[in-house]
Structures are given as C-alpha cells and as structure tokens.
Amino acid sequence: MGKPDNTVTIIDVAREAGVSNSTVSRVVNNSAQVSSRTREKVLNAMMxxxxxxxxxxxxxxxxxxxxxxxxxxxxxxxxxxxxIRGIDDELASNQYDLMLYTTHRRKTKESTYVATITRGMADGLLLLLPTNVAAYMESLQARQFPHVLIDYQRVDNNWTSTLQATNWQGAYDATKYLIELGHCRIGYIVGLREMQCSLDRLSGYRAALEDHAIPFDPTLVYDGDYFLLEGYRGATKLLELSPPPTAIFAANDTSALGVIEAIRNRGLSVPNDVSVIGFDDIPEAAQVHPGLTTVRQPLEDMGRLAVRVLLKQLTNPDLPGERVELSTELIVRETCHPAKA
Amino acid sequence: MGKPDNTVTIIDVAREAGVSNSTVSRVVNNSAQVSSRTREKVLNAMMxxxxxxxxxxxxxxxxxxxxxxxxxxxxxxxxxxxxIRGIDDELASNQYDLMLYTTHRRKTKESTYVATITRGMADGLLLLLPTNVAAYMESLQARQFPHVLIDYQRVDNNWTSTLQATNWQGAYDATKYLIELGHCRIGYIVGLREMQCSLDRLSGYRAALEDHAIPFDPTLVYDGDYFLLEGYRGATKLLELSPPPTAIFAANDTSALGVIEAIRNRGLSVPNDVSVIGFDDIPEAAQVHPGLTTVRQPLEDMGRLAVRVLLKQLTNPDLPGERVELSTELIVRETCHPAKA
DNA sequence: ATACAAAATGGTAACGTTCCCAAAAAATGC
DNA sequence: GCATTTTTTGGGAACGTTACCATTTTGTAT
Structure with missing residues (x-):
C-alpha cells in the first residue's frame, strides 16, 4: 500500500519473503521442488x-x-x-494474447506483416484467408515458424497446418437439397475465384447437378466476390434470363442477402417465387426474415481448433503439419420452397 | 543464406561492420550523431x-x-x-502493433483484460464502447496509464481522453430532415440505454420534435439493442399502432436494416409507405437497395484520431486528457420520401 | 604548431527473468 | 554417529538492448 508506482520485481518478492530470487522464480513457474513452507511464504509475499x-x-x-x-x-x-471469437476465446484460456494484423487484401501488406510477426514477439502465426501465401511460405518453413492456415488449402509441404470446412460437401448438400425440392434451374453466385474454397464449393454444386442428371448451364453461374452488392447484381442478372432460375445458391450468406434483395426488388417473393440458400451461417442468417436456409460452417469451432493445432505445434515443434477438416451442416430455415409444378 | 536459424543480434552487426554495439544501436535508433561513413557501413552490415x-x-x-x-x-x-480499420492503419504507420482483446460484453472479462494490459506489455490502451469503466478507471489513473475511450463520455477526471461523434446533433439532423419531409409520426428505435451515445441520440430526436412543435409520443419509441433482430421487432410493433408512424428512425444502421425488413414483411414498401433513416453509415448502408439514408459517423477517422490522441499522450504523459468530438453528416440516399398528404 | 572545442565512437552496467551449478539442509542406511 | 543420498535453496551468468560516461578522433581558432 505504501509503495509508489514502481513495478515490483521478483527480487522485491524475494527480499520480502526472505528467500532468493531463484526460489521465487521456481514458485512462479511451479517448476522444481519447493518445500510447502517456503512456497507459502513466497506466495504471501507476492500477494x-x-x-x-x-x-x-x-x-x-x-x-x-x-x-x-x-x-x-x-x-x-x-x-x-x-x-476470431473462437480464436480469441481459446487463446485466452491458454494464457495467450492476440496480436492482430489486418491486410485489407493488400498483398504487400500481408507479406510485410508476416515478416514482422515471425521475427517479432509472436510465438506462432494464424493466417485467415491468406491471399499471398507463396510470398512468405518459404521463409516460414525455413525458420520453422509454427503456423496454421485457416481456409486455405493449396499447400504442398509437410510443415504447414491447414484447417477448413468441407466446402465441397457443403455445396453438394445444398444443391442436392434444392434439387430434391424439385428445382432444376439453380443459379449459383461464385465467391472470389482466387480462393480455393470458392472453387471447391462451385465444384460441389456441379457434382450435385451431375449426379442428378441436370446438365450444367454456365449462364446460371455468376462470378461474385462474397460481398452483398455482387450478390445483388448477380441475382438481378440471373433473373433476367428466360426462363429465370427457380432457386439461387450463393457462395456465402452475405451475398445471399444481396440475392434476396434483388429478388424482392423485382417484385418477386422469397421463397414463393425463388428459393435462396447461402453458405456460412453467420448470425444474421438467423435474424433475417424469412430465416435464411444455409450451409453451416462451425466458424467459432474453426477458430478454436486452429488455436489448438497451433499450440500443439508450439509445444512440439518437429511434429508435421496437420490437415483438419470440419464438417458442414445444412441448416434449413425458411428461404427454400418446393419448386412450382 | 549460409547462416543457420540463429537470430542475429546487434553484436553480430557490430562485429560485421567493425564498430561497437553502441554505434549500431545509435544507427538503429538514429539517435545521436554518427558519421555518414560509419552509418553506411552499419546499414550495410544490417542488410x-x-x-x-x-x-x-x-x-x-x-x-x-x-x-x-x-x-x-x-x-x-x-x-x-x-x-478498427482506422486504428490499425494509423498504428501501423507509426510502427505500433495492436493487441486485441474482445470482451463479448462480459464485464468481468473487461476489467480482467484491462489489468492484464496495463501491467503487461502495452504502452497504451484504447477502449471501444466500454461498459464497465468504473471498475478500472481508478487504477488506470493511479498508474497514469495512457488511455483513450472511444464512444463513451461520462468521465469526470482530467486524465482520460475521450472521443466520439456528435451523437445528439446527428440525431437532431436526421429527425429534422424527416420532419421537413412532412413526417410527424416518427418512430424511434433506441440503442442500448446503458450507453451514453444511445441517450444522446434519443435526446437529439426529442429536441428536434420539440423545436418543430411536434409533441413527443412515448408509444413511438421502442427500446432496441443495436442489433438487427430488435430493429425488426421494434418496427413490427410500431407498425401495429394506429395510426402507424410514417417514418422510422433507427439508432444505428444495423437495426435500420431490421426495420426495413419488418416493413416489407408487412407488405409495405420503403420508402413509399414508410421512410427509414439509420445512423452510422456502415458500408452495407450503401450496398443495400434502396440505399439507406443515414447519419454518417466518420468511423475510420475516429479510429485514426483515437490513435493520434493516444500517441500524443504517450510521448507527453502529463498532458491532460483531450475531449474530441467529430461531426456527423446526413447522407441522403433512397429510403426517405416526403410524407403523403 | 598548439590548444581547445566539438563530434564520433567505445566500454559497460542495467532492465527482470530463467536456469545451470554448487552449496546447504534434510533424510536415509549402515 | 558417520557416510551417503536426496531434497531444497542460493549464486550468478546470460538473454539483447540502451544510455551514461569515458575515450578517441576530428575540426577550428589562435
């Protein structure tokens, strides 16, 4: 209480407890044997x-x-x-802190940051949706710096851990669901093609069509970018086709919301005139009316698991990289109806 | 190249350049006078x-x-x-890193984190929409730890810096705009009442009504929480009144989006039947159709400025706290029409 | 040239830990 | 009771910097 602002060090504690600083250190890290009597003394002094x-x-x-x-x-x-919520939570419960860097999709920034982090004070690195992996992957490996790539899978070495959801299967399931509702003209809004997950989802969509003997129609596919506005634009364009699609599958929920808007702005109704399905199951999907039917990625769990994988690699540095895949789940809400006869 | 993984220290550089480590340090921090010839040598060695x-x-x-x-x-x-984008950007251009802590609105977490940060390795602290300020404000002041509160203003000491937008004026302007369009039954979706900005906006709304001789009607006010779902619920409830409001002002854009949904789900149109105005001007406001008329807070600038204030305080610790207010701006898009006669 | 000031550089202690090694204390076996 | 092992403790170097002070070099005026 009396003390001024000065930070109290291990030496102060040692003096207060009447032991050596080594002993205090041992108590702090409860590493080696310390008699319970001294431990008590030190703990008290620390307090x-x-x-x-x-x-x-x-x-x-x-x-x-x-x-x-x-x-x-x-x-x-x-x-x-x-x-991030998952990452953050798991990190906190392991007494780790989080250093955040946002790239705003600038590739130079991305590689600069990686350099900073790896030579700076972080023990490990989590990369979410990286777009410039080639630029630093080599140095990451060379320094054996523990890292996990989330939602990125084109990796050809044994030291990098990756983690993602079953994008192909999720898209397959969604498409199949629409087909089983009787839809056969199903529009698709692609995500950013430079991301592997976008391609996987697209190919899941195609596979489902194929398996149900529905010919793939490239005019039903619109190239978006995962943002709402492109979802809107894509749907607007698809609805001008004749005949228009009776259902639209958007590569993520945000663009699905844009799709719904576009449908309504044409004076049509969701799901009576056009069915809509999304991907991700972001919180808004459940808040919106009608509730958005979508493919759930266990986002929070992905974050959590990414941390676990990283920490494992951190304690055991010469373990090879892991490849983790979490399964998606179709969440049926209210934006899909059977196709009209 | 040839070297193994070992980290290279200032001493290695000194040896390589044939100078003392003090000199290298001087070059690194370009603090004192170093002859241009040695500086060159050191820089080369560092490279x-x-x-x-x-x-x-x-x-x-x-x-x-x-x-x-x-x-x-x-x-x-x-x-x-x-x-965050603003914060992040400004921090980066000042060679600062960002340690992120998310509280998920848990008050205990909030104060625990503050304790960790202040005794840990951060030089300063940025608090965005804090909800438990009382719990740690005292300790923050006692340790004279530099900090800036963003979007929080009930502070009664001279050492805390605060920063926010002109919430009252923004709400006043929005309401006035609706009134001048001929609306006199204007619904209001309040934000979380425990935040000062919510109260300020509400009181701006009331002031505008009063100034235009429109009696305040408490049944037109619905208590939301800044989330989409409560916007939806609030608007649904307001539209059941008779007569229903001809315009609804939501305390933020996210709930305004919920309001729009509710209006449409009643079979009404925005803005033909009901006008809607939001607050914040988040990116979605411009992407949505029709474009959301709203009160713009210069969010990115707020982040940027908060950092500047903090860094100023960091270099000059016994400066008193600053109170910064950034002005809002009415952004007219497409969700407001003149009231029908 | 000499004296003196100014500029440039080097030596080294400290920051707060941890961890190795050695010393002391306690416990054990004969 | 003495030697020996085991447990517990202390001493001190090292991690990579910076900043103070001392020293050397350079420049300038007499």
Missing part, C-alpha cells in the same frame, strides 16, 4: 506486493512470449468475426 | 545479416514496447470493423 511477471524479461531469457499473431484480410464481417 | 531489432530486449531496457492494447466488445460488425 502482499502485488507481483506480476514481466513477460518481456521472461521471453528475452529465451522462453515463450505468450503471444500469437493473427493475420486477417479484414475485420468487421460476421464470418471473420465468428472465427 | 547483409538481416538484422531485426528485438522488441522485448528493447522494452525490457525501459523503452516503449510499441504495442497498443485495444479492448472491443466484439469484432464482426461493420461499425467496429470500420473503427
């Missing part, structure tokens, strides 16, 4: 003085910094938000 | 060896850690996303 470990000193000495870097393209959409 | 400064050692020595902590209630909505 009295309000001691907190100095992470910088600790990690300078050669230990972990207890910091994980996270690189995201952007923050502020629910897809990423949900994943 | 050759690929030297990067070790932040932990630096900050252990007593300097800055070049890290700023950011506490947010959540990540994954565009309002926060835009602010």
């Amino acid at each position: 009295r003085l309000g001691y907190v470990v100095n992470q910088q000193a600790r990690s300078l000495r050669g230990g972990r910094s207890q910091v994980v870097g996270l690189l995201v393209p952007d923050v502020g959409n629910s897809y990423i938000g949900e994943i | 050759r060896l690929g030297y990067v400064v070790n932040q932990q050692a630096r900050s252990l020595r007593g300097g800055r850690s070049q890290v700023v902590g950011l506490l947010v209630p959540d990540v994954g909505n565009s309002y926060i996303g835009e602010i």
Whole structure:
C-alpha cells in the first residue's frame, strides 16, 4: 500500500519473503521442488506486493512470449468475426494474447506483416484467408515458424497446418437439397475465384447437378466476390434470363442477402417465387426474415481448433503439419420452397 | 543464406561492420550523431545479416514496447470493423502493433483484460464502447496509464481522453430532415440505454420534435439493442399502432436494416409507405437497395484520431486528457420520401 | 604548431527473468 | 554417529538492448 508506482520485481518478492530470487522464480513457474513452507511464504509475499511477471524479461531469457499473431484480410464481417471469437476465446484460456494484423487484401501488406510477426514477439502465426501465401511460405518453413492456415488449402509441404470446412460437401448438400425440392434451374453466385474454397464449393454444386442428371448451364453461374452488392447484381442478372432460375445458391450468406434483395426488388417473393440458400451461417442468417436456409460452417469451432493445432505445434515443434477438416451442416430455415409444378 | 536459424543480434552487426554495439544501436535508433561513413557501413552490415531489432530486449531496457492494447466488445460488425480499420492503419504507420482483446460484453472479462494490459506489455490502451469503466478507471489513473475511450463520455477526471461523434446533433439532423419531409409520426428505435451515445441520440430526436412543435409520443419509441433482430421487432410493433408512424428512425444502421425488413414483411414498401433513416453509415448502408439514408459517423477517422490522441499522450504523459468530438453528416440516399398528404 | 572545442565512437552496467551449478539442509542406511 | 543420498535453496551468468560516461578522433581558432 505504501509503495509508489514502481513495478515490483521478483527480487522485491524475494527480499520480502526472505528467500532468493531463484526460489521465487521456481514458485512462479511451479517448476522444481519447493518445500510447502517456503512456497507459502513466497506466495504471501507476492500477494502482499502485488507481483506480476514481466513477460518481456521472461521471453528475452529465451522462453515463450505468450503471444500469437493473427493475420486477417479484414475485420468487421460476421464470418471473420465468428472465427476470431473462437480464436480469441481459446487463446485466452491458454494464457495467450492476440496480436492482430489486418491486410485489407493488400498483398504487400500481408507479406510485410508476416515478416514482422515471425521475427517479432509472436510465438506462432494464424493466417485467415491468406491471399499471398507463396510470398512468405518459404521463409516460414525455413525458420520453422509454427503456423496454421485457416481456409486455405493449396499447400504442398509437410510443415504447414491447414484447417477448413468441407466446402465441397457443403455445396453438394445444398444443391442436392434444392434439387430434391424439385428445382432444376439453380443459379449459383461464385465467391472470389482466387480462393480455393470458392472453387471447391462451385465444384460441389456441379457434382450435385451431375449426379442428378441436370446438365450444367454456365449462364446460371455468376462470378461474385462474397460481398452483398455482387450478390445483388448477380441475382438481378440471373433473373433476367428466360426462363429465370427457380432457386439461387450463393457462395456465402452475405451475398445471399444481396440475392434476396434483388429478388424482392423485382417484385418477386422469397421463397414463393425463388428459393435462396447461402453458405456460412453467420448470425444474421438467423435474424433475417424469412430465416435464411444455409450451409453451416462451425466458424467459432474453426477458430478454436486452429488455436489448438497451433499450440500443439508450439509445444512440439518437429511434429508435421496437420490437415483438419470440419464438417458442414445444412441448416434449413425458411428461404427454400418446393419448386412450382 | 549460409547462416543457420540463429537470430542475429546487434553484436553480430557490430562485429560485421567493425564498430561497437553502441554505434549500431545509435544507427538503429538514429539517435545521436554518427558519421555518414560509419552509418553506411552499419546499414550495410544490417542488410547483409538481416538484422531485426528485438522488441522485448528493447522494452525490457525501459523503452516503449510499441504495442497498443485495444479492448472491443466484439469484432464482426461493420461499425467496429470500420473503427478498427482506422486504428490499425494509423498504428501501423507509426510502427505500433495492436493487441486485441474482445470482451463479448462480459464485464468481468473487461476489467480482467484491462489489468492484464496495463501491467503487461502495452504502452497504451484504447477502449471501444466500454461498459464497465468504473471498475478500472481508478487504477488506470493511479498508474497514469495512457488511455483513450472511444464512444463513451461520462468521465469526470482530467486524465482520460475521450472521443466520439456528435451523437445528439446527428440525431437532431436526421429527425429534422424527416420532419421537413412532412413526417410527424416518427418512430424511434433506441440503442442500448446503458450507453451514453444511445441517450444522446434519443435526446437529439426529442429536441428536434420539440423545436418543430411536434409533441413527443412515448408509444413511438421502442427500446432496441443495436442489433438487427430488435430493429425488426421494434418496427413490427410500431407498425401495429394506429395510426402507424410514417417514418422510422433507427439508432444505428444495423437495426435500420431490421426495420426495413419488418416493413416489407408487412407488405409495405420503403420508402413509399414508410421512410427509414439509420445512423452510422456502415458500408452495407450503401450496398443495400434502396440505399439507406443515414447519419454518417466518420468511423475510420475516429479510429485514426483515437490513435493520434493516444500517441500524443504517450510521448507527453502529463498532458491532460483531450475531449474530441467529430461531426456527423446526413447522407441522403433512397429510403426517405416526403410524407403523403 | 598548439590548444581547445566539438563530434564520433567505445566500454559497460542495467532492465527482470530463467536456469545451470554448487552449496546447504534434510533424510536415509549402515 | 558417520557416510551417503536426496531434497531444497542460493549464486550468478546470460538473454539483447540502451544510455551514461569515458575515450578517441576530428575540426577550428589562435
């Protein structure tokens, strides 16, 4: 209470408890044997003085910094938000802190940040939807820097861990669901083609059509970018076809919301005139009216699991990289109706 | 190239350049006078060896850690996303890193995190929409820890800096705009009442009514929470009144989107039957059809400015706290029409 | 040339930890 | 009771910086 602002160090505690600083250190890390009597004394002294470990000193000495870097393209959409929630939570319960870097899809920024992080104070690196992997993958491997790629899979080495949902299967299931409702002209709004997940979903869509003997019609496919506006534009264009599609499958929920808008702005109704299905199951999907039928990615769990994989790699650095795939699930809400006869 | 994984230190550079480590340090921080010839030599050696400064050692020595902590209630909505974008950008251009902590509106988490950050490795702290300020404000002041509160203003000391938009004026302007379009039954969806900005906006709305001799009708006010679903529910309820409002003002864009949905789900049209106005001007407001008329908060600038204020306080610790207010702007898009006669 | 100031450089202690090694204390076996 | 093992504790170097102070080099005026 009397003490001024000065930070209290391990030495202060040692003096207060009447032991050596080595002993205090041992108590702090409860590493080696310390007699219960001294442990008590030290614990008391720590309490009295309000001691907190100095992470910088600790990690300078050669230990972990207890910091994980996270690189995201952007923050502020629910897809990423949900994943971060999982990451953040799992990290916190393992006494790790999170250093955030947003690239805003600028590739130079992405590789600069990776360089900073790997040589800086983070112990590991989480990469969410990276777009410039080639630029730094080599250096990441060379330094054996623990890292996990989320939602990116084109990796050809044994040291990188990757994690994603079953994009192909999810898209397959969604398409199949629409087909079984009697739809055979099903529009598709593609995500950004430079991302592997977009291609996987597209190919799941095609496979389902094929399996049900519905010929693939390229005019029903519109190239979007996962944003609402392109969903709107795509649907507008698809609805001008004759005959127009009776259902539209958007590669993510955000663009599905754009699709719904476009349908309504044409004076049509969802799902009576056109059925809509999305992908992701972001929180808004359940809040919207009618509720959006969609393919659920377990976003929060993905974040959580990515952290677990990373921490595992951190404690055991020469483990090979893991490939984790989480299964998607069709969430039926209210935006799909049987096709009219 | 030839070297193994070993990190290269200032001493390696010194040896390589044939100078002392003090000189290298001087070059790195370009602090004191170094002859251009030696500077060149050192710079070259640094380049050759690929030297990067070790932040932990630096900050252990007593300097800055070049890290700023950011506490947010959540990540994954565009309002926060835009602010973070500004923060992030400004921080990066000042060679600062960002440590992110999300509270998910749990008050205990909030105060725990503040404790961690202030005793940990951050130089300063940014608090976005804090909800539990009382719990740690005292300790923040006691340790004279530099901090800026964004979108929170009930602060009664001289050391805390705050920053927000002109919430009252923005709401006043929006309401006035609707009134001038001929509306006199204007519904209002309140934000979370525990936030000061919600109260300010509400009181701006009331002031505008009063100034135009429109009696305040409490049944036109619905208590929301800034989320889409409550916007939907609120509008649904308001539209059941008789006569129903001819315009609805939502305390933020997200709930305005819910309002629009509710209006449409009643078979009515926006803006022909009911006008809608929001607050914030999140990116979606411009992407939606019809475009959402709203009150613009300069979100990205707010983030940017918050960082500037914090850094100023960081370099000059005994400066008193600043109170910054950024002006809002009415953005007219397509969701408001003149009231029918 | 000499003296002196100014500029440039080097040596080194400290920051708060951890961890190895050695010393002391306690426990064990004869 | 003595030697020996085991457990517990202390001493001190090292991690990579920076900043103070001392020293050397360079420049300038007499």
